[in-house]
Amino acid sequence: MAIEVFNRYEKKYLLDEVTFKSLLNRISDYMEPDKYNKNGQFYSISNIYYDTDDNRLIRSSIEKPVCKEKLRMRSYGTPDAHDKVFLEIKKKYNGIVNKRRTSIVLNDAYRYMENGTFPSETECLNRQVLKEIDYFRSIYDLKPKVYLSYDRYAFFEKNDGD
Template sequence: MAIEVFNRYENKYLLDHDAYLRFYSDLLDYMELDEYNKQHEFYTISNLYFDTPNDSLIRTSLSKPKYKEKLRLRSYGVPGADAKVYLEMKKKVFGLVNKRRTGLKLHEAYAFVGSGVEPAFQPYMNKQVMEEIKYFLSRYKLEPKVYLAYERKALFSKESRDLRITFDTNIRHRRHDLGLELGDHGELLDPSNKWLLEVKAENTVPLWLSRLLSEHGLFRTSFSKYGNEFKKTVRHAGMSIPFAERERVSYV
């Protein structure tokens, strides 16, 4: 969970519970649980997404441009004010995901995003990423918009750490209590609570994985947690989304 800079391709799939159990069982012949999951069945990931007052980042993302970017603050579990969290800038260019993140204390992260002023450098920070996020913050007036949390099970290939597979469940969201320290409660994003499977690879996936996906009848889907949360929120509020956005973004 400490990787700070990487590029990879991410493919997503939605599974019901029985399909998850079958696929996960077969994966264990080729993959092993990450260190944290060896001690706990799942771990909780909490995210706070930032956007402009008129939601320009997520609206742009939903229009499926060749380039898109977003900023989020992530913690593992519910953090205290002095807990280490991760401020992440995520970009996607022609399908290639670039994620850059730096460790910060929770209060430092809030102050940095709110003011655009870097905190005093500490050993747990990534100086280059801090500079890049500072430039990002200079381009947008950002505010916390949505909290998203879920339980995750993660595996790595026994042959290469370049291949990672994650299963996310109990994806929940809220647009109140917008602080990571305020608990991990929220409304289920999908009442049927399907599993979100993500295949994350720096290069092409191995043949054994392609075969397994085919044998289990799993097909790639377009799924953004923040994107689907935004669509759900807009729909419940009776607001409108441009037609292209409605057509191109799947909703569970």
């Protein structure tokens, strides 16, 4: 079962191939790929970000405030209608990321985000997080605004796992 509520520090880098290979060699004594990087391969992530009609959340985020928040639907790989995805509220305060998420079937996630219909299936569903997402939706009147997909190679400090 995936962790649904957590804090972490994160650094993200966009690298060209030469720099990536050089960096990979240099960090291999200190870092190891996360569990999704099977056989040293990247893995795909797909996101739908939700925002207001006037893009209030992204505009605020661009201004680099001390505190920012967003709501997204995330999948690892390309999901089918009955696959599980995550609905996530992600907040960042002074560089510390707090993510609260729940696993939900893709069709149910679309329906919930469209009209607020709570899924009937409760398996793997964190109702508390869903209530927080519901409150977030009520404040901002959100709509799907951006689809973003990318391949990722993520690392953790050896002997730490966080």
